[in-house]
Amino acid sequence: MSSESQHLERAIELARRGEGHVEPNPMVGCVLVRDGAVVGEGWHQRFGGPHAEIEALSMAGDAARGSTAFVTLEPCAHVGKTPPCTGALIAAGVARVVVASRDPNPLVDGRGIAALQAAGIKVDVLDNCLEANALLAPFAKLMTTGRPWVIAKWAMTLDGKLATHTGDSQWISGEGSRAIVHQLRGRMDAIVVGRGTAEQDDPLLTVRPAGARTPTRIVLDSQAVLALDSQLVRTSSDAPVLVAAAANAPEVRCHALREAGVEVWQAPPAAVSASDRWLALLDELGRRRMTNILVEGGAKVLGALLDAGAIDEVHAFIAPKLIGGPGPGPIAGMGLALMANAQVLRNAVISQQGPDVYVRGRLT
Ligand code: AOF
Numbered sequence: 001m002s003s004e005s006q007h008l009e010r011a012i013e014l015a016r017r018g019e020g021h022v023e024p025n026p027m028v029g030c031v032l033v034r035d036g037a038v039v040g041e042g043w044h045q046r047f048g049g050p051h052a053e054i055e056a057l058s059m060a061g062d063a064a065r066g067s068t069a070f071v072t073l074e075p076c077a078h079v080g081k082t083p084p085c086t087g088a089l090i091a092a093g094v095a096r097v098v099v100a101s102r103d104p105n106p107l108v109d110g111r112g113i114a115a116l117q118a119a120g121i122k123v124d125v126l127d128n129c130l131e132a133n134a135l136l137a138p139f140a141k142l143m144t145t146g147r148p149w150v151i152a153k154w155a156m157t158l159d160g161k162l163a164t165h166t167g168d169s170q171w172i173s174g175e176g177s178r179a180i181v182h183q184l185r186g187r188m189d190a191i192v193v194g195r196g197t198a199e200q201d202d203p204l205l206t207v208r209p210a211g212a213r214t215p216t217r218i219v220l221d222s223q224a225v226l227a228l229d230s231q232l233v234r235t236s237s238d239a240p241v242l243v244a245a246a247a248n249a250p251e252v253r254c255h256a257l258r259e260a261g262v263e264v265w266q267a268p269p270a271a272v273s274a275s276d277r278w279l280a281l282l283d284e285l286g287r288r289r290m291t292n293i294l295v296e297g298g299a300k301v302l303g304a305l306l307d308a309g310a311i312d313e314v315h316a317f318i319a320p321k322l323i324g325g326p327g328p329g330p331i332a333g334m335g336l337a338l339m340a341n342a343q344v345l346r347n348a349v350i351s352q353q354g355p356d357v358y359v360r361g362r363l364t
C-alpha cells in the first residue's frame, strides 16, 4: 500500500472514533503529513465540537506549514457551529489537501474545495474511495434524501425461523451476538419494532450497557393498541417511546398512550399501505435529524420495508439450531417473483460470533 493510502486509511480509522457521538454530523478524520512524517491527527469527536481539521492543526502547531492534509471529507467553507476549516487550513499554511469524499451538505458541496484552490492550495479529490463512502453513507443519505439510514437486524435459526410455533424466541443467538446488537443499538437514533413483536416479546429495547446515544423506541402500531402495562410504556420516562400509528387510529387509544408518557405520531391519511406509512415515518425521522435507525422486526415490518426498497444495511445472526414448524421467517411482505431480482448484500462481511454466523453488508 502506498504511504498516501496509508494516511487515508488512518484518517478513516480516526473518523470512526466519532461513531455514535457526532451524528447528525458526519464522522471525519484528518492526518497532517510533512516530509513523510505525521505531524498532526484529529477527528470530529462530538456533535457541536471542533472539526477534524482543527484538532489535527492544533496538534501540529507550526509543523502544519507546508504539510499535506489527508481528510475523509471535503473541508467546510461555511460558518456553522464552528468557523470554516478551509480558513484554518489556509491560515496554517497547509500546502496540499487530499479529500476522500466531497461533502454532500448543500452548504459545502464543492465550495470547500474551491476555497482551498483559490488560496493556491493543491487539492486532490479521490474518485471513488469505497471506505470513505461507506463512512459517509448515513450522513449522505440524510443530506440528500431527508431520510435516515435504515439497518435491518434479525437473529434466526439455521432453518430460517425467528421463533417456535408457540412464539418462543429466547434465545436464538448466543450471548456474543446479543452483545453486538447492544453495541449497534448504542449508536442508533431509534430502534423500531412492529406491534406483533412488542406484544409477543414485551421487549425493553434499551441499550445495555448504555452506549453513546439513547435511541427512541418506536413501535409501528397502526391502531395504537400497545398495552399500557407493557415494559415499553412503563419505562417511557427512561428512554423515549414513540408509537407510529395510522391516521385513523382511535383517538381514545392515542390519548391513553400520550397520558402514559408515550409520543403518538400519526401518518398522513394518504399513507394507506404499510410501506407508505414506513416512508412517511422515515421522512418524519429525517426531519428530526435522525441519522441511523435499527429495525429489529418482526417479519411484517421488515417485509413492508423491503417491499418499499428502504433497507440500507443488514445485520443477520444465524444460529446453528433447528426448530421446524410454522414459525415465522425474518422477512415477509409481498416479496419478489424472480431470484434474478433478489437484493444482494454488497461487500458482505461474514464472520463467526461464538456459535453463530454473523452476516452484515449494505444493500444501497
Ligand atoms: C469538516 N470537518 O470534521 C466535519 C465537517 O455545525 P458545524 O459547524 O459542526 O458544521 C457541521 C457541518 O460541517 C456538517 O453538516 C458537514 O457538512 C460539515 N462537517 N466538516 O470540514 C469536520 N464534521
Ligand code: ZN
Pocket (backbone or CB within 6 Å): 051, 052, 053, 075, 076, 077, 083, 084, 085, 086
Ligand atoms: Zn469544518
